[in-house]
Amino acid sequence: xxxxxxxxxxxxxxxxxxxxxxxxxxxxxxxxxxxxxxxxxxxxxxxxxxxxxxxxxxxxxxxxxxxxxxxxxxxxxxxxxxxxxxxxxxxxxxxxxxxxxxxxxxxxxxxxxxxxxxxxxxxxxxxxxxxxxxxxxxxxxxxxxxxxxxxxxxxxxxxxxxxxxxxxxxxxxxxxxxxxxxxxxxxxxxxxxxxxxxxxxxxxxxxxxxxxxxxxxxxxxxxxxxxxxxxxxxxxxxxxxxxxxxxxxxxxxxxxxxxxxxxxxxxxxxxxxxxxxxxxxxxxxxxxxxxxxxxxxxxxxxxxxxxxxxxxxxxxxxxxxxxxxxxxxxxxxxxxxxxxxxxxxxxxxxxxxxxxxxxxxxxxxxxxxxxxxxxxxxxxxxxxxxxxxxxxxxxxxxxxxxxxxxxxxxxxxxxxxxxxxxxxxxxxxxxxxxxxxxxxxxxxxxxxxxxxxxxxxxxxxxxxxxxxxxxxxxxxxxxxxxxxxxxxxxxxxxxxxxxxxxxxxxxxxxxxxxxxxxxxxxxxxxxxxxxxxxxxxxxxxxxxxx
Amino acid sequence: xxxxxxxxxxxxxxxxxxxxxxxxxxxxxxxxxxxxxxxxxxxxxxxxxxxxxxxxxxxxxxxxxxxxxxxxxxxxxxxxxxxxxxxxxxxxxxxxxxxxxxxxxxxxxxxxxxxxxxxxxxxxxxxxxxxxxxxxxxxxxxxxxxxxxxxxxxxxxxxxxxxxxxxxxxxxxxxxxxxxxxxxxxxxxxxxxxxxxxxxxxxxxxxxxxxxxxxxxxxxxxxxxxxxxxxxxxxxxxxxxxxxxxxxxxxxxxxxxxxxxxxxxxxxxxxxxxxxxxxxxx
Numbered sequence: 001x002x003x004x005x006x007x008x009x010x011x012x013x014x015x016x017x018x019x020x021x022x023x024x025x026x027x028x029x030x031x032x033x034x035x036x037x038x039x040x041x042x043x044x045x046x047x048x049x050x051x052x053x054x055x056x057x058x059x060x061x062x063x064x065x066x067x068x069x070x071x072x073x074x075x076x077x078x079x080x081x082x083x084x085x086x087x088x089x090x091x092x093x094x095x096x097x098x099x100x101x102x103x104x105x106x107x108x109x110x111x112x113x114x115x116x117x118x119x120x121x122x123x124x125x126x127x128x129x130x131x132x133x134x135x136x137x138x139x140x141x142x143x144x145x146x147x148x149x150x151x152x153x154x155x156x157x158x159x160x161x162x163x164x165x166x167x168x169x170x171x172x173x174x175x176x177x178x179x180x181x182x183x184x185x186x187x188x189x190x191x192x193x194x195x196x197x198x199x200x201x202x203x204x205x206x207x208x209x210x211x212x213x214x215x216x217x218x219x220x221x222x223x224x225x226x227x228x229x230x231x232x233x234x235x236x237x238x239x240x241x242x243x244x245x246x247x248x249x250x251x252x253x254x255x256x257x258x259x260x261x262x263x264x265x266x267x268x269x270x271x272x273x274x275x276x277x278x279x280x281x282x283x284x285x286x287x288x289x290x291x292x293x294x295x296x297x298x299x300x301x302x303x304x305x306x307x308x309x310x311x312x313x314x315x316x317x318x319x320x321x322x323x324x325x326x327x328x329x330x331x332x333x334x335x336x337x338x339x340x341x342x343x344x345x346x347x348x349x350x351x352x353x354x355x356x357x358x359x360x361x362x363x364x365x366x367x368x369x370x371x372x373x374x375x376x377x378x379x380x381x382x383x384x385x386x387x388x389x390x391x392x393x394x395x396x397x398x399x400x401x402x403x404x405x406x407x408x409x410x411x412x413x414x415x416x417x418x419x420x421x422x423x424x425x426x427x428x429x430x431x432x433x434x435x436x437x438x439x440x441x442x443x444x445x446x447x448x449x450x451x452x453x454x455x456x457x458x459x460x461x462x463x464x465x466x467x468x469x470x471x472x473x474x475x476x477x478x479x480x481x482x483x484x485x486x487x488x489x490x491x492x493x494x495x496x497x498x499x500x501x502x503x504x505x506x507x508x509x510x511x512x513x514x515x516x517x518x519x520x521x522x523x524x525x526x527x528x529x530x531x532x533x534x535x536x537x538x539x540x541x542x543x544x545x546x
Numbered sequence: 547x548x549x550x551x552x553x554x555x556x557x558x559x560x561x562x563x564x565x566x567x568x569x570x571x572x573x574x575x576x577x578x579x580x581x582x583x584x585x586x587x588x589x590x591x592x593x594x595x596x597x598x599x600x601x602x603x604x605x606x607x608x609x610x611x612x613x614x615x616x617x618x619x620x621x622x623x624x625x626x627x628x629x630x631x632x633x634x635x636x637x638x639x640x641x642x643x644x645x646x647x648x649x650x651x652x653x654x655x656x657x658x659x660x661x662x663x664x665x666x667x668x669x670x671x672x673x674x675x676x677x678x679x680x681x682x683x684x685x686x687x688x689x690x691x692x693x694x695x696x697x698x699x700x701x702x703x704x705x706x707x708x709x710x711x712x713x714x715x716x717x718x719x720x721x722x723x724x725x726x727x728x729x730x731x732x733x734x735x736x737x738x739x740x741x742x743x744x745x746x747x748x749x750x751x752x753x754x755x756x757x758x759x760x761x762x763x764x765x766x767x768x769x770x771x772x773x774x775x776x777x778x779x780x781x782x783x784x785x786x787x788x789x790x791x792x793x794x795x796x797x798x799x800x801x802x803x804x805x806x807x808x809x810x811x812x813x814x815x816x817x818x819x820x821x822x823x824x825x826x827x828x
Contacts, residue, residue, distance in 0.1 A: 069680040099730055103639035104651070107632040107701035114698025115658055118666035118673060125668060168682075337564050340557040354811060355565045358572055361810035364759040365777040366799035369784055370575055373792060379587035381574055408571065411564075420818040462703060469662055471762050476781065497665070504668050506766050513668045520665045528660045 055093040059086055085109070119524075125517035127293055132511045134276050134289045141290040142254045145261055145278070147229045148288070149251040150236045159183075159237070160202030161245040163218040163225060164210040170221075170228055172237065173204040173212070174245055184210065185230030185237050185245075203243070218242050252286075261286065298518035311490040319468060319495045322402065326467035327460060329407045334414025335452075339444070342422050353419075360412035368476040371405045375477075393482045395492035402493055406473055410463075417459055421452040461534045465527050474498040496523045575796045584793025600793040601801075611798055613772055614779040619805065621689050621696075621775060622757035626750045628693075629700035634746060636701055637708035638734055642720065652709075659702035663695075664762045670695065671766055687773040692764060696757060704749055711745050712738065744816035751809045758806065776802055 063086055070079040089109075092101055128134075136144075159174035164184075172185035175198055182196040182204060196207035204212060218225065219242060230237040235249040252263045260270040261278045269278035269286055276292035277285035302312050337356060341349050359367070374381040375391040382391055392398045425448055433443040453460075474480060480491035480498050490499060500519045505511025570591065578589040582597040604611050639645075640652060663670070674695075678685025685691050719741070720733045728736070739746070761777040768774045774782070780798055783791050810817070 066681075073680065075680075100639040100643045100645040100648075103635040103643075103734075107636045107705070110632065110694065110697040111655075111658065111701045114670075114695050115661075115663055115666075115701075118663070118669035118698075119658070119661050121669035121672060122666045125672070130672075333564065336560060340560040343554070343557060345554045346557050346561070350814075352561050352565060354814065356561075356568055357810060357814075357817070358807070359568050361755070361803070361807045362572060362575075363755075363776070363799060363802040363806060365761050366780055366795070366802060367571060367575075369781065370571060370578075370796065370799065373586050373784075374571065374574060376586060379585075379589075379789065381589075381591065384590065408567065412568070416818055423818075465660060465662075469665065471664065472759065475761065500665075501667070501762070504671075506667070506671075513672070516668050520668065523665055524661045528657070531660050 052094060055090060059090045062086060122517045122520050125513055126298055126521045127295060128291050128514045129276055129289075129294045129297075130291050130513040130517075131515070132505065133287060134291050134514075136290060138271070138290040141278075141288045142261070143231075144288040145252055145286055146250045146254065147231060147236045149263070150229060150238055150248040151251055152240075152246050152248045156249070157247045159245045159247070161239055161241075161243050162204035163213045163215075163221075163242060164204070164207065165213055166210050170224060171210055172228070172230055172239065172245060173207060173210065174237065175202045175204060177202060182207065187228075187230070189231055190237070215242055294514065298515045299521075301515060302518060302522065311487065315490060315494050315496055315499055318399070318493065322399070322406075322470070322495060323464050323468040325403050326406045326410060326470070327464050329403060330410035330414045330463070331418075331460065333407060333411040334416075334418050337411070337415050338418040338422055342419070356415055357412040359408050360416075364409060365472060365476060367409065368405065368472060371408070372477045375401055392478050395482060398478055398482060398493050402473060402477060405477060406467070406470065409473075410467075414463075417456060418452060421455045422448070424455065425451050457534065461531050464534075465531060468495070468527055468530075469497045469523065470495065471497045471501065475501070575799050578793055578796035579800050581793050581796075584790070586789045586792040589792065589796075600797040604794045604797045604801075607794065609779065609783055609794075610772060611779070611801075614774050614776045615802070617689055617774065618758050618776040618802075621693055622754045625693055625696045625757050626754040629697055629704070629753055630746060630750045632697065632700040633702075633704045633749075634708050634739070634742070635734070636705050637712055638738060640705070640709045641712035642717070642738075652706075655701055655705055659699075663699045667763060667766060670763065674767070686767055687770045689773070692767050692775075695763065695767075696760070704753070708742070708745070708749065711742060715741050744813075747813055748816050751813055754809070755806050758802070 063082075066082050066086075067079065070076075070082065089105065092098055092105060157176075159176060162173040162175070164171045164173050166184075166186075169186065173193065173196070174183045174185055174190070175181070176183075180198060180202075182193040182198065183190045184193045184207075193207050193210075197205040199205055204210075206212065213221075222242065225239050225242065228239065232247055235247055237245050237247045239245045251265070252261050252267070254261050258270070260268055262268050267280060269280045271277075272279045272285075273292060274294075275285070275289070277289040279285045301308060303309050340346070341352060346352075372392070373379075375383075377383055377388060377390045377393065380391070383389060389397065391401055429447050429451070430443055433447045434440075438446065474493055474495050475498050478491065478493045480494035480502065482493075483491045489502065494502075496519055500516045500523070501507070503512055503519065504516035505513075573591055574589070577591060577593040578586075579600055580593050580596045580598070581589050582595045582599050583589075584600050584603070588594065640648060674686060674691060677691065682688070683690055684694060715738070720737050723733045723737045724730075758775075759777060760775075761781070764775050764778050765781070768778050771779070776798075780795060780802075783798070784795055
């Protein structure tokens with residue numbers, strides 16, 4: 001099915017202006033006198049129509065999927081962004097113009113959404129105190145303070161409790177012991193439930209629209225249930241155990257007039273907008289705070305706080321030592337093997353090569369854990385071979401061990417790229433050096449090595465960047481340890497990235513996202529500086545841009 | 547004889563020595579995997595017996611190994627394929643077309659990829675807390691969320707390498723295709739992609755292995771036992787019972803190595819050109 005259409009161009013032909021091809025290319029294209037004619041009339045092929053229908057279909061499907069949740073949560077900014085982006089994408093793939101953009105946009109969208117936005121957010125977060133105790137807005141903190149201070153007072157109404165679910169959200173089904181009236185309590189409040197089936201003991205057996213959770217399963221979620229509260233006028237409904245609930249009064253309440261939280265027992269906590277806490281006269285603060293901007297405090301803390309900055313500097317030094325020795329050792333070993341195999345007189349290179357790249361092909365995370373256990377003090381292979389020693393428990397041997405492990409994992413990659421680079425070194429150059437009387441070493445040192453280095457500089461830089469942030473090695477082998485007795489936050493083999501991970505509280509402990517983000521910014525600055533300087537010095541950039 | 551030693555003999559010595567270094571941990575894994583006792587303490591370099599007990603324990607035990615394996619392979623396959631397509635499309639535009647913002651675009655990719663995605667792990671965590679609320683399918687504990695996240699890194703160093711490689715493919719080839727009436731889409735899919743096939747295969751393989759090995763983001767992302775990938779799941783396996791589970795862990799390692807090692811051996815002859823694509827100008 002083809003139809004003739006006329007127009008400036010269609011997707012099935014290069015657009016002369018934007019594609020950068022010579023505008024007259026088509027008329028050179030051997031269509032002789034028809035050239036002009038061909039340029040103006042395009043075939044409206046099946047492919048063209050199908051692709052356009054596909055574009056519209058995908059756009060419609062995306063909108064149908066993406067919009068409802070945004071409308072439900074009234075996220076208007078996000079709605080506008082999604083709408084505009086979708087419209088632009090639809091336009092881009094419907095119009096025959098902007099050909100380069102058609103190829104670049106898919107990657108760019110993912111890049112913006114999942115690389116640039118997180119980077120920007122990291123920078124923003126670095127200037128806040130976001131973390132445990134400072135997670136949300138001030139309003140959320142006040143609500144949390146009020147509901148968590150709910151206590152049972154004499155005469156509080158009590159209910160029989162049934163744990164249920166609706167749309168994946170926890171719901172309390174509450175039965176009034178006297179009237180047997182059933183109410184559903186959600187995070188929004190209480191609503192009456194009609195036609196529920198209630199047992200003699202006051203358990204709800206079934207209720208339309210709700211899924212009752214059996215007690216055994218509810219018990220697994222008891223932390224969630226204990227934290228759950230249903231706001232009511234002047235208090236909240238909280239669970240006591242899994243089958244009873246009470247409606248209590250809030251002990252603490254917020255007073256907008258003094259911007260403080262008060263309790264009838266005389267407590268008074270005034271909002272401190274700098275710290276993001278409610279603080280009383282004694283300087284004690286309530287647990288729940290809110291997120292505030294703290295300026296450069298996180299950066300200052302990393303550099304000047306005596307409990308952190310000393311470790312920070314040590315971590316930084318070890319980080320550099322590790323990254324540099326990782327690149328140097330893998331490069332050296334890779335070079336030695338590549339040179340050894342770089343001779344027509346060696347037989348069986350294929351088999352040797354297959355064996356040599358095995359460490360690279362084995363699943364890295366698993367091999368790291370295997371290495372960790374090979375270094376095990378009591379049962380490990382290394383202890384069996386070299387004598388029992390607490391290999392990973394002593395800072396020096398732990399660091400050496402990590403470099404050896406990294407050498408094992410990293411040298412095959414270097415071996416492969418150096419093999420490629422050696423093959424590209426012109427034979428005439430090395431031959432000429434030999435004829436001029438250079439020794440093998442001098443020929444290598446003065447001719448081969450410089451050529452290989454020039455070719456591999458970009459890869460060496462990215463290898464440095466990779467090892468500077470070699471989280472897997474540290475996390476899986478030593479987890480940053482060994483730790484000093486007086487300090488459980490920084491270990492002797494911690495890199496900045498593994499330290500950040502711990503500070504961010506992903507393993508356990510108190511999360512300090514703001515501080516973790518600040519360290520991320522430091523790492524970025526360091527890697528970017530080193531890479532930029534190195535790129536400048538090699539002229540790698542110019543080659544790539546040509 | 548001395549001459550032979552000096553010119554060839556040392557080469558064999560070096561290679562054999564390094565091969566031994568490369569192989570002994572692998573040997574240790576094999577020995578641990580077939581060790582019938584299955585503990586770390588009873589494992590040496592030389593196996594003390596041979597049985598498939600560890601493999602049977604692994605596949606029938608409490609840990610949903612097959613599920614993890616499936617999760618990992620699915621995520622890694624889709625992510626390798628999609629990121630390759632995204633990346634090579636962008637490389638095609640950068641290599642073959644001249645447009646406003648091309649230089650800036652290339653430079654920004656270079657700059658952004660210096661900030662590795664996982665450095666922004668805190669921000670990613672924040673973003674996906676929201677996403678989990680709005681779109682559970684793409685949220686925590688879901689392979690799709692992890693997948694789109696990995697695609698955020700698709701436009702990066704690979705685009706660079708591939709652009710370098712595309713630059714070495716003579717422009718005359720696609721110009722003549724254009725003259726014969728091929729559209730840019732046809733040129734891209736029918737001419738360019740087949741020409742760079744081996745490099746694509748190697749890049750896809752490296753990205754596949756990279757995704758299988760990714761631990762940091764996946765560990766934050768996947769908490770449910772059933773949703774875990776091999777890296778996260780197997781890490782947990784050793785945390786539980788470090789000594790007793792060792793044989794099982796080694797068996798799991800060997801099974802995980804089957805797809806990656808066979809890919810490597812299969813694509814061996816293209817690997818050197820694939821790795822050095824953009825960097826070494828032929």
